[in-house]
């Protein structure tokens with residue numbers, strides 16, 4: 001590793017090597033290596049069923065990988081979700097998992113309990129003797145709600161939030177465990193274009209706070225704007241990895257997507273727009289040929 005006096009030292013935050021996950025006869029993830037460094041936003045893309053979420057589940061201890069190991073800042077992680085969170089990896093889920101009948105603030109407090117001595121129940125039940133820690137927790141939780149733009153809704157029930165804000169709340173809750181690495185599984189799924197842009201800004205802001213990010217997303221434009229590096233999974237295997245512009249132009253990636261179209265496939269809407277625009281251009285410049 002090279003270091004200079006001006007640039008901060010790059011360290012490896014996540015180092016997954018040879019991760020394989022088999023379900024019976026199906027190999028959902030096959031010998032995948034992936035690193036994420038400090039200060040980086042790394043994208044993980046691939047067609048439906050490629051193994052992206054399964055890989056996240058292997059990283060976070062939800063699944064015990066059939067083979068391979070996952071290290072965080074140089075320490076191999078035991079495959080237990082709470083130990084992984086405690087070590088410093090937080091995540092959001094493809095299918096939103098919030099406590100629907102708790103308030104927005106309470107959801108974030110739940111996210112904090114791995115970082116506080118008083119634990120979940122005293123945080124929620126306000127047991128005596130823990131007031132001070134609890135106040136600090138609430139202060140931090142409110143800070144995170146400000147940061148994610150949800151402070152005005154602190155007392156709303158999570159289930160009453162619109163979809164886009166539920167996704168943001170999941171991020172706020174993940175941040176409450178004070179992670180060094182944040183894993184986002186389709187953070188903009190179901191968002192409108194404005195919400196997607198806001199999510200992009202939020203993820204940049206998270207990175208700027210010194211948290212490395214690994215993000216799964218089908219919205220290729222979003223991924224290419226956001227990520228320093230992109231890895232492509234196809235049928236459980238990492239077929240390409242590199243800077244966004246290199247990956248975008250890679251024939252294997254194009255073939256993987258074209259070979260297996262999925263809902264919202266990259267470029268489909270644009271291609272249709274271009275075609276329509278070209279059609280219009282022809283009819284206005286060349287008159288009536290079609």
Ligand SMILES: Nc1ncnc2c1ncn2[C@@H]1O[C@H](COP(=O)(O)OP(=O)(O)OP(=O)(O)O)[C@@H](O)[C@H]1O
Nearest residue numbers: 023026028046047048049050051052053054055094
């Ligand atoms: N618990 C499980 N048991 C059996 N098979 C599973 C399990 N979890 C995932 N799979 C299978 O592993 C493969 C990869 O699924 P996964 O959900 O990881 O894909 P993905 O890339 O996240 O897809 P999507 O983009 O649709 O979310 C699929 O064939 C899926 O059916």
Ligand SMILES: [Mg+2]
Nearest residue numbers: 052053054094
């Ligand atoms: Mg998935």
